[in-house]
Amino acid sequence: MTEAARKRMIVAITGASGTIYGIRLLEFLRQEGVETHLIMSRNAQIAMAAETEVKPADVERLADVVHSNQNLGAACSSGSFRTMGMIVAPCSIKTMSEIATGVTSSLVSRAADVALKERRRVVLMLRETPLHLGHIRSMAAVTEAGAIVYPPVPAFYARPVSIDDMVDYTVRRVLDLFDLHLEAPGRWQGLTPRPRASDSE
Secondary structure (H helix, E strand, C coil): CCCCCCCEEEEEECCCCCHHHHHHHHHHHHHCCCEEEEEECHHHHHHHHHHCCCCHHHHHHHCCEEECCCCCCCHHHCCCCCCCEEEEEEECHHHHHHHHHCCCCCHHHHHHHHHHHCCCEEEEEECCCCCCHHHHHHHHHHHHCCCEECCCCCCHHHCCCCHHHHHHHHHHHHHHCCCCCCCCCCCCCCCCCCCCHHHCC
16 A cells, blocks of 8 residues: 555544543544554553553554654654544643643644644544633634544434443544544434424314
């Protein structure tokens, strides 16, 4: 496969709650044949241990390439390394703030900064609530820089019956932003039209 034809996605997992989003993204992208480059922070591993039974080594095996968050010389730290873009799932406030200001102290924020300067899509699945004014200003700044802030808010019209349903639906919607349209049960089809008065007579 040529460089131009290869589909690559950078997936970062940071220390916010919701590491399952990053795990499911890697699983879906593998199914779609997308080459994944994973960056996982130390705090992500701590959160993962608290929230799931999944081990970091298991998550790393889902990715094609794993980069240390401290390796600022990794391939994905350069704009010449072509990718579809980057998803940070979940995204901590600290990570979003670094991306918003361009102060890139880790590979996660550096890779996102690079993707933005190359005008590639960057989606931040921000996991924090409630928000104070500083958070909101960072959200505005990173949006102005070209990123998409995508809090993983469940869609209840999809009638989820489990946490897995909510996670999977949200992850599929994020992948829609990269023109990767996975079959998603519960996609909105519109309300059932009301019968016209003449039809009911």
